[in-house]
Amino acid sequence: MELERLIAVQQFLYREARLLDERRFDEWFELFTEDCLYWMPTRYNRLRDGTGEQWPVEAEVEDESGLAYFEDNHRMLRRRIDRLKTGMAWAEDPPSRTRHFISNVEAEDGEAPGEIVARSAFLAYRSRNEGVGEDEDFFSGMREDVLRGDGNGSFQIVRRKIVPDFVVINAQNLSIFF
């Protein structure tokens, strides 16, 4: 049944990515629980300590007390989406053309009963305006999601931790979701 679960998780993540790329943000928002955390901590270049350690990624990612690119609860996620409807969200008007490529999906039991931890890699492409030169961006990273059954055979996201592969964002903003 592991395989079934993995496929269900994969399909959930693919569909979620499609909702973003099709700009169906209200439907995307429904995929998050009310107690959700949408978190993308910052990362930094860390000094080698010379002990032959295994270079743990967590050691170069800020914890909860440090700066994050996103640190959204349900309400803040809602605000981000509502902003797009104000007619004055210039960074997304005209909207970005995005494609979220999701891969390297793994699923395992979470800490709480019924919860699943899903890990996935992403490559997000953004094309804006004429789509040349400064109007093209790539974002790469991994995500660790805590999923809960939604009661209808699918899932909801309780917690998404996004670990970026960049230290300096090679783009003028993060106006899209990951």
Added chain:
Amino acid sequence: MAVDFAQLVADDYTWVSRQAFRDPEIHAAEQERIFKRCWMFLGHESQVREPGDFFTTYMGEEAVIVTRGLDGALHALVNSCRHRGMRVCRADRGNTKRFSCPYHSWTYNANGELIGVPRRKEGYYNEIDLSQNGLIQAAQVDSYRGLIFATFAADAPSLRDYLGDMAWYMDLVLEREGGTELIPGIHKWIVRANWKLACDNNAGDWYHVAFAHGSSAKLNQNPNQFDEDDNRLQISAETGHTLCAYQYKPGKRWMGAQHQPQILTEYFQETEARTAKLLGPDKGRVHFIAGNVFPNFGWIPGSYTIRQYHPRGPDQTEVWSYCLVDAAAPREVKDAMKRMYTNSFGPSGLLEQDDGENWTGCAASSKKPVMGRESFNYQMGVGHEWNIPGLPGQHVGRATSEVVQRSFYRRWLEQMTGRSEPVLRVIAREG
């Protein structure tokens, strides 16, 4: 052909040629005349508390390491080996006794002194003088209420003199029981626009807020949130340091931003009496909304952020944005400030997003065959600047005025020409 800088800026500073925003020659001259001459913001003392603590940053385009030396003093060391120039420190922060170059292993201590050269006898016949080959250091390093600055100019005025009247306004944010500190981590992103476009905005461009950031007022269902208001002022000094500020009626003071979480409202209520005592009645009435310490040190204290706009060639700026909070505040208050900052002026912030979009578009115009010959317009409110007794800074305009940009470009021109340029005129005296 040498650039005639005086031709780039109007006599009354009401326009600036777009050439200044694209020309590699002007950009190279800025490195010499601005970024090697001015006091540059480097970071906060909370980043280097213990001997051997360090972080890396830039002074203009020069990479530097800021260390708390073994002697406890602050050092700003150019992050480049004296042998063949390799970067000796490639971590963003940490604690170390030495910086060892990855190329041929010349080794420096946290004070920047060269303490080791391999094969000193076999290769150099003991003829190399270690004392002459330490890391290049800034000529002066100093801090102001926790903020660390440095300059490459030995003959620069003291930091306190350099800041001049601006220090009075910086105190509004920095003068707290227990001082201030940075939240760990730095937001860093690239805007494809000349650094001056970012700075002349952060200088106090109240004009754009209601329009560029109109989405926030709409979200808050507060259409008047960013309106013009008689108490909202632009303040600038001859130094080119500028800000947009709010002056409350006597006895009233800033109690945090509108639409802030309850925990922050409570925090400001609880600390009001102590802060009022520290600042005194005159200072206490003024709220620092946004501003810029010349050349590229931006402030948006109402959203708990300070930032450096590092130049990256004439076409790009690397924004390094920090979250500055009261050091003595409880953890939950700091967290709330951090989220307010991130949600508004972090790179994903609901306000910040639109600034990058605008500056990139403005910068692109400066390279076009028709618009590249035109200038940027900074005429708003010229001739309507006044003084307010008791407020430092010589020129005050309504919030919707471009006096701050005129002040910024006056100072820019002064740096570039090396001459003393005419001061802004104060014609009307009101208020």
